Amino acid sequence: MSIVTTAQAVPSRLFAIYASLFESDAGELKDRIEAWATPPSLSGRGADDDGESTTTLFSNTLQEARRIGLVEDMDEKLRLTADARGGGKKGHDSEVHFLDYMKRTLFDPLRAVETQQAGFMIALAWFLSSNPLRPINFSEAPQVGLRAQIGDHASKTELTSLNRYQNFLYWARYLGFATIVGGRDADDQNARRVIPDPVRAIEGALAAIFAESRELPVEQFLTRLSGIFPVFEKGSVREDYEAMRLIPVPDVGQRLSVTTSVALQRLADRQRIALTSVADAPARILDFGSREGRVSHIALRT
Structure with missing residues (x-):
């Protein structure tokens, strides 16, 4: 099981458990956390003759929280693991620490395997190789x-049903890799569309990427970006995904995907980075669908 295959383990529910325990170093009673995390409209649905709720909203989410290393049992209480707390104290922004832990777990290939989350990165590598213009x-x-x-x-992506696919999309959006747009059309049909959009993820990594220099050759930029998120070009998971393709993508080592190209251009348009092309310097082709560009260096802008 994983955050993709456990239907109840959407970002909001895992964070609800995390946030509830974040304010208490000593932990909280499991029943109290369940009452906080389960909506009243659902808490009694399907109750048995003894009045016990049979809803799996809380129990399955908690099981996934344990599997991913967020929480641990202590007597009759639940508490955050020290690693998941990450040094956070009561009164701090709990979501910052939650996101940091989820990224450290999901995007570290070894930890992802240990916590049974490896399929998420493979699915994300597929998603980021898709065309955001479609x-x-x-x-x-x-x-x-x-x-x-x-x-x-x-099957390695775990996207074997509509429910799993949508769970994946919720996590991709939450972590900064996707935008979901639209609603229902005139015939009351679900007309939502998903756009591969890693702008927030890349922007959040800029400080670490440029920690030692404010300008980098494009290959060094990609090496540092893929070291944080191995699903981008030059990353181990992305390269594994490309090796799985039945029909290899031509010029994969010289050309950036449309998704990465558009994301970098949007960050440049927002004045967060500068994209330059120096004559005779090693460069990558930026693919914008209907046109191309060239970039040899990427700089952080203030």
């Missing part, structure tokens, strides 16, 4: 397209 249907599971791209490796 938004993806939120309500259509991608199994057919995945099998066409990577054959029997498709």
Whole structure:
């Protein structure tokens, strides 16, 4: 099981448990956390003759929180693990610490395997290789397209049903890699679309990428970015995904994906970075769909 395959383990529910325990170093009674985390409209649904709730909203979310290392049991209480707390104290912004822990867990290949979350990065590598100029249907599971791209490796993404696919999309959006747009159309049909959009994820990594220098050759920038998020070009998970393709993408070592290219250009448009092309310097092709560009150096702007 994982955050993709456990239907109840959406970001808001895992964070609700985390935030509830963040304010208490000594932990809280499990029943109290369940009362806080389970909406009253659902807490009694399906109750048995003894009045015990059979809803799996809390129990399955808690199971995933344990699996991913967020919480531990202490007598009859639950508390955050020291690693998940990350030095955070009562009164701090709990969501900052929650996001930091989730990123450290999900984007470290070894930790992802240990916590049974490895499928998330493989799915994200597929997602970021998609074209943001052709938004993806939120309500259509991608199994057919995945099998066409990577054959029997498709199961490694864990995107084997619509529910799992949508869970993945919620996490991709929460972590800064996706935008979900739209609602219901005139026929009351779900018309939501998903756009691969890693602008927030890249922007959040800029301080670490440029910690030692305010300008980097593009290859060094990509090396540092993929060291934080291995799902980008030059990252180990992205390269593993590219190796799974039944039909390899041409010029994969010289050209950036449309998703990465558009994200970098948007950050440049926002004055967060500067993209330059120095003659005779090693460069990457920026693919914008209808046109191309060239970048050899990326600088942090103030």
